[in-house]
Amino acid sequence: MKTLSTAQAAVSMLEVNGIDTLFCLPGVQNDAFFDALYDRTNAIRPIHARHEQACAYMALGYAMATGKPSAYVVVPGPGFLNTTAALSTAYAVNAPVLALTGQIQQAMIGRNVGLLHELPDQLAIMRGLTKWADRIPSPAAAPALINEAFRRLLSGRQRPVALECALDTWARRAPVELLNAPAAADPCPVDEEAVERAAKLLGSAERPMIVVGGGAQGAGEHVVRIAEMLDAPVMTGRMGQGVIDGRHKLSVTAPAGYRFWGEADVVLAVGTRLQPQQQNWGVDPSLKIIRIDVDSEELDRQYKPEIGIVGDATATLAALADRLAGHNRKRNGRADEVAETKAAASKLIRETLAPQIAYLEALRKALPEDGILVDELTQMGYAARFAYPTYRSRTFLSPGYQGTLGWGYATSLGAKVAKPDTPVVSISGDGGFMFTAMEMATAAQHGIGVVAVVFSDGAYGNVRRIQQQSFNNRTIASDLRNPDFVKLGESFGIDAMRVNSPEELGTAVARGIAKGGPMLIDCPVGQLPDPWKLITLPRNRPRRA
Incomplete structure (x- = not known):
């Protein structure tokens, strides 16, 4: 064990978990944290902004461009509140952002005495905007809580998390056992039985369609393989843009996808809320929907699918592609139909x-x-x-x-x-x-x-x-x-x-x-x-x- 401040322990664990940049705006409640960061700027680069909202937006951009966790550090109260538009956006787009904020003195939290930057319950606000939030109470607790934050960032549906720490706790020193290994994501095994049922239903479909969202980013290779086996159009919502190359013959966006939705008999939806399709375009008993999502609550939030598969998009689609060949039927002329529909949609867009x-x-x-x-x-x-x-x-x-x-x-x-x-x-x-x-x-x-x-x-x-x-x-x-x-x-x-x-x-x-x-x-x-x-x-x- 080493005798460290809470801030030193936290900075060390950020480094262990791969954070190389901190978007930040300093202030008195975080002075001890920034003093600890000063000694580690060879490993973690601070980029300070002119407004707290930008700190959080920059962390969001970092996470969205890489798919990897990012972090920002701001003072509590108005400083943290200035970041909440970005934090709620990170929640909406499933971005792994760590919000790290200061707090007033630990003994004063929740007492409403009117200290600088005091909120009635900052942690409650954090918990309402993230998938998990907690408070670092001591130097010894910092390593485990930092790693828990990263485990949550990496596991299941990627959404923001938050930690707060009181200004006197940041500076407090005690023996600390640092963890040598970064946090790891919880295992997410492939549901082989559900994949087999999905392969049979897709393989028998006459007019299959694929819809991909942000949860399918990184799984494009398997999406293309399945689409080409099925001759199925792949509709990319705006969060799904880039899952497959937009120039691919089967790639379509909403104006063309709208027509295919109206005629589809089976839809494979991957990493998407499927909100406009289900709520606006409509569903009926003749449409069978297969949903793949890492979040079990998402599968039947709006409409119960024919088959719901909880799992990582890449691993599940790889298994589905392997099984589909044994069940797939021939479909003649669909690629030509997709090309015609894309051309008509493109003409309409250009004219409009x-x-x-x-x-x-x-x-x-x-x-x-x-x-x-x-x-x-x-x-x-x-x-x-x-x-x-x-x-x-x-x-x-x-x-x-x-x-x-x-x-x-x-x-x-x-x-x-x-x-x-x-x-x-x-x-x-x-x-x-x-x-x-x-x-x-x-x-x-x-x-x-x-x-x-x-x-x-x-x-x-x-x-x-x-x-x-x-x-x-x-x-x-x-x-x-x-x-x-x-x-x-x-x-x-x-x-x-x-x-x-x-x-x-x-x-x-x-x-x-x-x-x-x-x-x-x-x-x-x-x-x-x-x-x-x-x-x-x-x-x-x-x-x-």
């Missing part, structure tokens, strides 16, 4: 959203195949969900159902820290970008080479459109007064420019990627066509005669 498509094509051309695009709640981002071709896993990052306006730029910084040799482009509207625009200072200070594109239209564009269309043009609180974005970027010491066409945008993005440093591109746009008619699709089951 021509301006957005031109800009997205310019971005796609400028980014290499492994380049990462971070979307936003913006007109370009909405279209990108189904119109931006994604070629590799974890290269299209989206906030999922949380729909977190303003998440994009700071999240992209974390993705770039995680993947320093991979180009990262953030797309935002002028409304969302200003939520974290101050983090251009963070990008400049730490040399984080994200290319940020701001599509500026002088409004919260979606809000304005709804007010115009649904409320007789009674627009209110939706117009924006913007800074000169080029001058703003330059004032932070980063490269900045303005473009006025898709061609100019593609050239500017390619230039920013080649230079390697942080860059801001202002791209003024007018009011863009409405993408929602291609997103909120009506019920198409049961099929009407």
Whole structure:
């Protein structure tokens, strides 16, 4: 045993568990923690931001780009509360983020005496936003609790966890037994009997379909193998973008997938909530659904599937692919049908959203195949969900159902820290970008080479459109007064420019990627066509005669 402070023990265990970067904003409740971190900066790099929300968003981007745990450290009370939008987004997109926060003095917790940054029950808030949260009470308890946090991050459905520690506890010293081994994920064996039943049902299907979500990231090889055996279209929701190459002949996005859903007899759903399909598009007795999910509660949350398989997507799909050949039937002409449906959907998208498509094509051309695009709640981002071709896993990052306006730029910084040799482009509207625009200072200070594109239209564009269309043009609180974005970027010491066409945008993005440093591109746009008619699709089951 060594005599260590709680902070020293915690930092040591973060290092043991592979944390090489801490996104942080220091403060008095964490002074002892940062003093301990000072001695380990050769192993753990601190990246400090200008606002706590950015610390958490950057940790989120790091986790989403890698699929590996990340961590952020902030002070309690308002510091922690500033991170909760990012924490709830991490929960929504199943990202393994560790929130590490300070606390007031241990003896004062819960007494409501009015100390700096005191909350009535911070731990309760943490527990409401994560899959697990606890408090570190002593130096000796720190190693086991840190490892327990990582075990929870790695096991089952990956979601955020949190730990808090009082300011006097961080500094307290005592004999500590450090653990030498990192936490390991709980075993998740393949349900062979359920896989066999799924292989039989899929093999006998006439019009099978596959739907993949974020839980299938990393399992693309097996998805492709099964799809090609079945001649089945693979619909990638926005969290499933990149599970298979978007150029694959069987890969489809929502507008084409919608038609296949209406005609499918068996659907294999992997790592997806299947929310729009089941709640909006509809189900009926003629549709048999097979669900594979690591979270047992997800399987029948909305609708009881024909077969529910709890398991890791990669291992379960590998077993399913091996068994399917013995049960599979021949299906003639489905690949041609998929190609025709994809072509018709692409034509509709281009005719409906021509301006957005031109800009997205310019971005796609400028980014290499492994380049990462971070979307936003913006007109370009909405279209990108189904119109931006994604070629590799974890290269299209989206906030999922949380729909977190303003998440994009700071999240992209974390993705770039995680993947320093991979180009990262953030797309935002002028409304969302200003939520974290101050983090251009963070990008400049730490040399984080994200290319940020701001599509500026002088409004919260979606809000304005709804007010115009649904409320007789009674627009209110939706117009924006913007800074000169080029001058703003330059004032932070980063490269900045303005473009006025898709061609100019593609050239500017390619230039920013080649230079390697942080860059801001202002791209003024007018009011863009409405993408929602291609997103909120009506019920198409049961099929009407």
